[in-house]
Every structure is written in structure tokens, then in C-alpha cells.
Amino acid sequence: QKEVEQNSGPLSVPEGAIASLNCTYSDRGSQSFFWYRQYSGKSPELIMFIYSNGDKEDGRFTAQLNKASQYVSLLIRDSQPSDSATYLCAVNMYGGTSYGKLTFGQGTILTVHP
Amino acid sequence: DGGITQSPKYLFRKEGQNVTLSCEQNLNHDAMYWYRQDPGQGLRLIYYSQIVNDFQKGDIAEGYSVSREKKESFPLTVTSAQKNPTAFYLCASSRLATRTGELFFGEGSRLTVL
Numbered sequence: 043q044k045e046v047e048q049n050s051g052p053l054s055v056p057e058g059a060i061a062s063l064n065c066t067y068s069d070r071g072s073q074s075f076f077w078y079r080q081y082s083g084k085s086p087e088l089i090m091f092i093y094s095n096g097d098k099e100d101g102r103f104t105a106q107l108n109k110a111s112q113y114v115s116l117l118i119r120d121s122q123p124s125d126s127a128t129y130l131c132a133v134n135m136y137g138g139t140s141y142g143k144l145t146f147g148q149g150t151i152l153t154v155h156p
Numbered sequence: 157d158g159g160i161t162q163s164p165k166y167l168f169r170k171e172g173q174n175v176t177l178s179c180e181q182n183l184n185h186d187a188m189y190w191y192r193q194d195p196g197q198g199l200r201l202i203y204y205s206q207i208v209n210d211f212q213k214g215d216i217a218e219g220y221s222v223s224r225e226k227k228e229s230f231p232l233t234v235t236s237a238q239k240n241p242t243a244f245y246l247c248a249s250s251r252l253a254t255r256t257g258e259l260f261f262g263e264g265s266r267l268t269v270l
Binding site for chain 2: 046048084085086087088091130132143144145146147148149
């Protein structure tokens with residue numbers, strides 16, 4: 043069974059703090075890793091993707107990938123109340139051209155309080 | 157505006173009835189997907205299609221059926237064989253030749269079995 047596990051939430055951080063979201067995956071051959079944000083009652087939207095070991099930064103967001111440890115994380119710096127949402131880690135475990143066939147984690151609910 | 161349109165947004169069904177959820181996209185994407193989301197859970201892949209008149213089962217296809225007669229359309233039928241159909245259903249599309257894994261989601265259809 044190919045699985046993606048996220049740290050259990052909910053996670054609550056004060057405004058301006060760093061929020062750290064973690065995800066592990068079971069398939070060592072996985073190549074592509076994604077973070078989606080989902081506001082309550084809405085559909086998910088892609089915020090970050092990463093393929094190579096190391097860090098990838100985009101504004102206040104940093105994705106970190108460690109394939110040896112089968113671990114991917116998302117850091118949100120200077121957290122804002124508008125960042126309050128469920129964050130879904132997703133992994134492409136199929137390779138080839140099946141890019142949209144993603145295995146999702148259960149999600150971590152993040153609340154940023156003023 | 158380009159996007160994905162799902163209908164209906166809310167649907168109530170009696171046990172034993174089949175229902176069909178509509179999904180239409182005007183993004184000219186080749187690939188289309190159906191995901192199911194249960195409360196507090198991530199998304200699980202039901203069916204996907206990479207080309208017209210062809211589709212494959214995802215992880216939880218039992219009790220569901222799809223068709224792909226046109227590139228723009230990928231309807232999902234929830235049959236009476238689906239034991240626990242109450243869920244939030246998300247249709248998505250993507251370009252085939254992309255590694256970003258960006259899925260474009262519709263707004264979802266919330267199905268409740270009475």
C-alpha cells in the first residue's frame with residue numbers, strides 16, 4: 043500500500059511565526075512532491091512542488107525534500123491569518139506521464155491566530 | 157474564463173439510486189481525474205483518463221463508473237453498488253506533458269445519501 047502520512051494537527055501558530063508542516067511517504071521511488079492548500083469547503087490549490095533534494099523557496103513558503111529519509115516539509119514564514127487552511131501533501135508514486143495521479147496525505151489543519 | 161465546472165454543487169440521493177456528477181473543462185487539458193474526499197481525510201483517486209475513450213481505475217473505483225466521450229467532459233456515475241457514497245467529489249484536469257503535477261480542480265460536488 044503506497045501511503046503518504048502527514049503530522050497530525052491541528053497546528054496553531056501565532057501571527058508572524060513560522061509554521062512547519064511535515065509529510066512522510068512510503069514509496070522510495072517517488073519522484074515528485076507537492077503541497078496543496080485547501081480552504082474550508084473549497085477545492086485544493088497548488089502552492090509548491092519540489093523534485094530535488096534540498097530546499098525550494100517561493101516567497102514566504104519553503105519546501106524541503108529529503109529522499110533518503112522519505113520526508114518532505116513545508117515551512118511558512120511570517121504566518122498570516124489568511125494562511126489558515128488545510129495543507130495537503132501529495133506525492134506522484136507512479137512516474138511516467140501519470141503526473142496527475144497523486145497520492146494525498148490526510149491533511150494538516152493550520153490555524154494562524156492574531 | 158478557463159476552468160472546470162462541476163455540477164451539481166449539492167446532491168441528495170436515496171439509497172439504491174444511481175447519480176451522475178458532471179465535469180466539464182475548457183482548459184484543453186488531455187488528462188482528467190475524479191477524486192473523493194471524506195471529512196478529515198485527503199483525496200483518493202477514483203478514476204482518471206488521459207485520452208478520449210480511454211480511462212483507468214484509481215485506488216477506489218468500486219461502485220463508480222465514468223466515460224470520456226469528449227475531451228472536455230468526464231462524468232462520474234455513483235452507482236448503488238457504492239456502499240458509502242456520502243462524500244465531497246472533486247474533478248480535476250491537467251496537461252499530460254507537465255511535471256509540475258498541477259491539478260486544476262473544479263469547485264466540487266457534495267453528495268449526501270439519505
